[in-house]
Amino acid sequence: MATVLGVSAHYHDAAACLVRDGAVVAAVQQERISRVKNDASFPAAAIAQCLRIADVDPGAIDRAVFYEQPFAKLERVMRSTLTTFPHGLSGFVAGMARQLGGRVFVLDHLREHLGLSRDQVMAVPHHQSHAASAYLVSGAEPAAVLVVDGVGENETTSIWHGTGGALVPRYTQPFPDSLGLFYAAITAYLGFAVNEGEYKVMGLAAFGQPRLEEEFAAFITVHDDGSVTLDRDTFLHMVHPTRAFGPRLEQRLGPARPFGRPWRLFDPADAHYADVAATAQAVLETALLRLARTAHRLCGDADTLCLAGGVALNVRAVRRVLDEGPFHEVFVAPAAGDAGGAMGAALLGAQDLGDDVQRPLADAALGAPADAARAQAVAASLGFAVARPSDLLGQAARVLDDGGLLAVCRGRSEWGPRALGHRSLLARPRPAAVQDRINAQVKRREPFRPLAPVTTRDAFDGYFGGRCDKLQRFMTVTNPATAKARRDCPAALHVDGTARAQLVEAASDPWLTGLLARTAEPVLLNTSLNAAGEPICDAVEDALLFLMRHRVAALVVDDLWIERGRR
Amino acid sequence: MSLIFGALTRLFAPFVWSSPRRAARMVHGFAHAERASVIDMQQAARHTPSPARAAQYLRHAADEWRHAQLFARLAHKLDAARSGPVHVDTEHLYDTLGEASFLAFVHMGEQRGRAQFDAHLAHLAGRAPLPGRPRAVIRGVLRDEHQHAAYTGALLDELEPRRGGLVARMARRQLWRQWLRAGRALSSGLYLVTGGLLYVLCAPLFTLLRPRG
Ligand SMILES: [Fe+2]
Ligand SMILES: [Fe+2]
Ligand SMILES: [Fe+2]
Numbered sequence: 145m146a147t148v149l150g151v152s153a154h155y156h157d158a159a160a161c162l163v164r165d166g167a168v169v170a171a172v173q174q175e176r177i178s179r180v181k182n183d184a185s186f187p188a189a190a191i192a193q194c195l196r197i198a199d200v201d202p203g204a205i206d207r208a209v210f211y212e213q214p215f216a217k218l219e220r221v222m223r224s225t226l227t228t229f230p231h232g233l234s235g236f237v238a239g240m241a242r243q244l245g246g247r248v249f250v251l252d253h254l255r256e257h258l259g260l261s262r263d264q265v266m267a268v269p270h271h272q273s274h275a276a277s278a279y280l281v282s283g284a285e286p287a288a289v290l291v292v293d294g295v296g297e298n299e300t301t302s303i304w305h306g307t308g309g310a311l312v313p314r315y316t317q318p319f320p321d322s323l324g325l326f327y328a329a330i331t332a333y334l335g336f337a338v339n340e341g342e343y344k345v346m347g348l349a350a351f352g353q354p355r356l357e358e359e360f361a362a363f364i365t366v367h368d369d370g371s372v373t374l375d376r377d378t379f380l381h382m383v384h385p386t387r388a389f390g391p392r393l394e395q396r397l398g399p400a401r402p403f404g405r406p407w408r409l410f411d412p413a414d415a416h417y418a419d420v421a422a423t424a425q426a427v428l429e430t431a432l433l434r435l436a437r438t439a440h441r442l443c444g445d446a447d448t449l450c451l452a453g454g455v456a457l458n459v460r461a462v463r464r465v466l467d468e469g470p471f472h473e474v475f476v477a478p479a480a481g482d483a484g485g486a487m488g489a490a491l492l493g494a495q496d497l498g499d500d501v502q503r504p505l506a507d508a509a510l511g512a513p514a515d516a517a518r519a520q521a522v523a524a525s526l527g528f529a530v531a532r533p534s535d536l537l538g539q540a541a542r543v544l545d546d547g548g549l550l551a552v553c554r555g556r557s558e559w560g561p562r563a564l565g566h567r568s569l570l571a572r573p574r575p576a577a578v579q580d581r582i583n584a585q586v587k588r589r590e591p592f593r594p595l596a597p598v599t600t601r602d603a604f605d606g607y608f609g610g611r612c613d614k615l616q617r618f619m620t621v622t623n624p625a626t627a628k629a630r631r632d633c634p635a636a637l638h639v640d641g642t643a644r645a646q647l648v649e650a651a652s653d654p655w656l657t658g659l660l661a662r663t664a665e666p667v668l669l670n671t672s673l674n675a676a677g678e679p680i681c682d683a684v685e686d687a688l689l690f691l692m693r694h695r696v697a698a699l700v701v702d703d704l705w706i707e708r709g710r711r
Numbered sequence: 712m713s714l715i716f717g718a719l720t721r722l723f724a725p726f727v728w729s730s731p732r733r734a735a736r737m738v739h740g741f742a743h744a745e746r747a748s749v750i751d752m753q754q755a756a757r758h759t760p761s762p763a764r765a766a767q768y769l770r771h772a773a774d775e776w777r778h779a780q781l782f783a784r785l786a787h788k789l790d791a792a793r794s795g796p797v798h799v800d801t802e803h804l805y806d807t808l809g810e811a812s813f814l815a816f817v818h819m820g821e822q823r824g825r826a827q828f829d830a831h832l833a834h835l836a837g838r839a840p841l842p843g844r845p846r847a848v849i850r851g852v853l854r855d856e857h858q859h860a861a862y863t864g865a866l867l868d869e870l871e872p873r874r875g876g877l878v879a880r881m882a883r884r885q886l887w888r889q890w891l892r893a894g895r896a897l898s899s900g901l902y903l904v905t906g907g908l909l910y911v912l913c914a915p916l917f918t919l920l921r922p923r924g
Contacts, residue, residue: 178801179750189803222913229914237906241899402792518762525766675776677797685756685765692773 146497147204149191150490151254152211152273152482154247156182156339159483160190161510162198163490166499168281170197171510171559173483176682182340183679186246186253187486197512197556202258209493211485212270214250216297218243220319224382231383238385268492270296270485272304272311274452277488279306280495282475283504283614284448288439292432293453293482294324295381301371301435305443306450309495309502314442317371320382323431324455326364326372329379329388330424334417335401338388339454346458347592349425350640351409352418359396360423370435407590418592428455429464436469448473452488456480457561459644462621466611473613476620478508478560487559507652508618509566511557511682519553519684519701526688529709536703537655541662544572548697549582551673553687554655555702557680562619563672564646565598565656567681569696573597573633573669582635582669586694588676595671597629597636598646600657603666607633608645616647629667636669646670713819717826724834731841735790738782738845739797745779746799748772748820755805755813764810767862774855781848788843811871814863815881821860828853 150161158174172194174180174187195202221239225232246253255265268276274291289304289311296302300322303315331341334348363378376382378392394400401417408414436449449471451462456476466474477484491501523530533539543550550570558564569586571578573595583589596619599607604616608623615621622642629637637643650657660666673681673690681687684701691699691708699706727733752772756765779797786793805813828849835846867874 178803179753180799180801183801189806223917226910226914226917229910229918232914233907233910236910237903240906240909241902404787518765521762522756522765522769525763526769683757685769686753689753689756689769689772689776692769693776 146206146494146499147200148490148493148497149194149205149208149258150211150273150486150488150493151187151191151208152484152486152489153186154184154242154250155212155482156184157481157483158184158187158190159479159486160187160194161487161490162194162200163487163494163499163501164198164200166494166501167503168487168490168505168510170194171479171487172197172512172557173479173559173679175679176511176557179679179686181677181679186250186257188257191257193512205258205260206264206497207493208254208258208260208265209489210250210254210265210267211273211482211489213267213297214243214248216269218248220295220298224320228383235383235385242385266493266496268489269299271299271302271316271453272313272492273485273488274480275302275304275306275311275450275488276492277479277484278450278452278456278475278477279304279311280309280488280491280502281477281505282448282450284446284450284473284475285502286443286446287448287450287475288443288446288471289450289452290432290435290439290456291453292323292435292451292455294328295319295322300324303435303439303442305446307445309500315438320376320379321372321374322381323372323428324453325379325381325388326374327424327428327455327458329381329393330420332388333393333397333400334421335403335405337403342454342457344590344593345421346425346460347590347594347638348418348421349460350422350638351592352415352420352422354419354423354426356397356419356423357426360427362396363393364427366427366431366434368434369438370431370433372431407592409591425458425460428458429461432458432461433464433468436465436471440470447471448475450474451476452480452484454481456620459620459622460642462615463610463623463642466615466621474621475614476618478505478558478562478618478620480620481561484560508559508562508564509556510559513556514553514566514684514687514701516684516702516704519688519706520704522685522688523704523706526692527709528688528691529707531705532703533705536700536705537658537662539705540570540659540698540700541664543697544570544659544668545664547572547578549586549695551687551690551694551696551699553673553681553684553699553701557682560618562646563670563680564617564619565648565653565670567673567687568670569673570659571635571669571671572663572665573636573667574631574665576634578635578669582671586675586696587671592639594638594644595636595669596644596646597633597667598648598656598660598670599667600660601647601649603660604645604647607667608643616645617649617652619644619646632665633667633669636667713822713826716823717830720827720830721833724831728831728834728838728841731789732793734841734845735786735793738789739786739793742779742782742786742797743799744824745775745782746797747801748775748817749779750799750801751804751813751817754801754803755810758805759810764866767866771859771862774859778852778855781852785843785845785848789841789845811867812877812881814867814870815874815877816884818860818863818867819878819881819885821856821863825853825856825860828856 225236756768
């Protein structure tokens with residue numbers, strides 16, 4: 145019966161997660177509080193938030209667990225840069241500065257910050273944290289667990305056999321051959337920010353053809369077991385602190401695309417970049433599918449594959465694994481990236497203290513609840529019109545049916561990169577032009593980044609083909625759209641005829657299912673509540689600021705209806 | 712302090728505006744600073760116990776957000792290559808300073824910003840118009856900065872009637888920050904040299920120890 149804090153930090157997406165008596169009680173990503181996108185700094189604010197949510201004071205923490213082993217990471221940085229003498233010079237200097245500038249001492253930092261003793265703070269391996277964040281909350285037993293990311297301490301891919309709550313390592317691929325870093329290099333080549341633009345590569349891929357296989361074969365080989373070999377002269381992550389690729393890549397694929405240039409997808413130059421994205425995506429899918437087969441072979445008794453690590457955020461690849469892979473079921477944790485490592489670390493720490501931590505995660509609403517009283521007071525001070533309508537769902541449905549945008553901030557905020565209806569912007573997903581309107585007014589996204597639909601279990605099969613299982617709850621897979629979906633929700637479909645659909649059930653979210661019962665069609669467009677380039681809103685103040693800056697019909701905070709009235 | 716800042720800006724303005732690339736770099740820096748203020752004000756709105764002040768901070772944040780966008784666009788117009796992302800960081804000022812000191816800090820920042828923009832306007836007046844109309848942009852922003860300085864000053868009077876001491880303390884803090892920044896630049900230079908030396912010394916050893924095959 146322990147209280148355990150898990151923490152991830154210092155690479156990207158710092159986060160904290162609190163587990164009490166084996167159950168996850170709070171999980172918060174630092175960026176949501178600090179408002180700095182992809183904030184990787186020590187997550188003091190997220191830790192404080194978790195403690196506040198669970199009403200725990202720091203003295204009651206039995207153990208704090210960091211999601212990776214700092215010294216193992218330091219060793220890898222030294223080894224990889226020193227063995228590549230003299231090219232590794234800049235990587236060595238920058239890497240050591242980062243490691244010695246705080247990362248290596250993070251366990252001491254944690255201990256001091258929380259007032260814990262030395263034996264109350266521990267570190268678990270990066271990939272094991274990822275694996276635990278999926279397996280222990282999947283509800284599957286036994287399970288094969290596949291972790292694929294850029295790099296942990298030294299692993300870039302790992303396979304684990306999850307059985308009886310324990311994770312047994314079965315396979316690893318060491319640095320520098322990395323599927324995640326390969327995709328990151330292509331992300332950088334296409335002019336997107338690494339660790340953030342990977343979604344864009346996936347979206348862009350649908351506009352291209354994977355016709356550059358021959359060119360790609362010169363720098364990446366995918367082996368039968370799914371492992372990869374990268375050409376050391378093309379990819380620079382071994383030797384350079386910030387540059388992911390070298391001139392070799394440009395010799396093969398042409399000049400890299402400059403950052404921030406507007407996209408013209410029917411221009412031949414941009415069509416070429418779409419082909420690059422399509423080929424990279426095809427390579428990634430092939431590798432992931434082969435890795436899934438390897439996992440199946442190594443964990444013979446498992447029907448379910450649990451996926452974690454940054455690459456598991458690639459919803460198109462997950463669909464391929466589900467359709468063509470050997471497993472009956474696939475599970476992806478709601479926060480598959482490094483933030484999720486905080487949850488895995490906390491669960492492993494609690495398990496180490498003897499708690500039973502294996503239980504399915506029913507809900508991703510693990511952040512702080514919206515404070516409606518505060519929203520009312522601040523909105524009134526802003527001169528906004530605040531009401532408490534007797535039939536809020538009916539009013540919301542009317543606004544949506546009339547084509548209005550509705551911001552919602554209700555209940556606890558979501559864990560992971562997807563807004564699942566608690567911090568969301570909702571709209572009627574037809575006509576198709578709604579997508580352009582939202583992109584122009586709010587998101588300012590590139591044209592190839594699709595918005596997503598949400599629907600109920602009863603309506604799901606009418607709108608989407610492909611299997612519907614646990615994945616749609618957390619929006620971690622795509623489904624092919626039916627003709628009905630093309631009619632009812634064209635604005636929430638991708639150009640390739642798929643959608644990252646969310647399935648919402650009355651048991652976990654009666655508000656949203658209630659709303660879907662009142663709108664003209666039982667499907668809505670659901671995108672995260674955030675301005676372009678900013679983290680998703682968390683507190684009501686963030687949502688009010690969103691309302692001030694965007695043309696939306698209203699903001700719903702729990703049972704409040706707030707409009708930007710005349711002051 | 713804002714007097715010194717204004718004078719320095721006047722001194723450097725002709726040099727900066729004489730090259731669109733330099734101007735774009737500076738304006739991009741403005742966008743960066745405005746984005747950082749959005750975050751500061753948003754954090755303050757979340758933390759202040761007073762809903763009325765939270766509302767004022769949110770209005771302030773919305774202004775700074777608009778400024779950030781205006782400056783980012785202007786930077787791009789001045790130099791098309793200047794379109795990189797506006798990365799921001801936070802010093803969690805409200806959390807570390809408390810509300811009164813935070814307000815004093817913001818108030819002084821606004822005064823500095825005002826002096827700086829005044830100096831740029833004075834330089835640009837009567838000169839040939841530049842792409843992106845920087846004068847119009849700066850003039851629009853300046854109006855808001857006046858208002859920001861005024862309301863933070865009024866709030867400060869409310870929260871800390873004897874604000875002289877606080878303002879002086881924050882002025883010292885700002886100087887200290889600049890000093891630390893300079894120190895960091897110097898030490899990272901030194902580190903670069905020692906790090907490089909260490910690498911050259913260690914690497915041959917590692918190459919010898921590396922398993923072959
Ligand atoms: Fe990772
Ligand atoms: Fe401003
Ligand atoms: Fe301002």
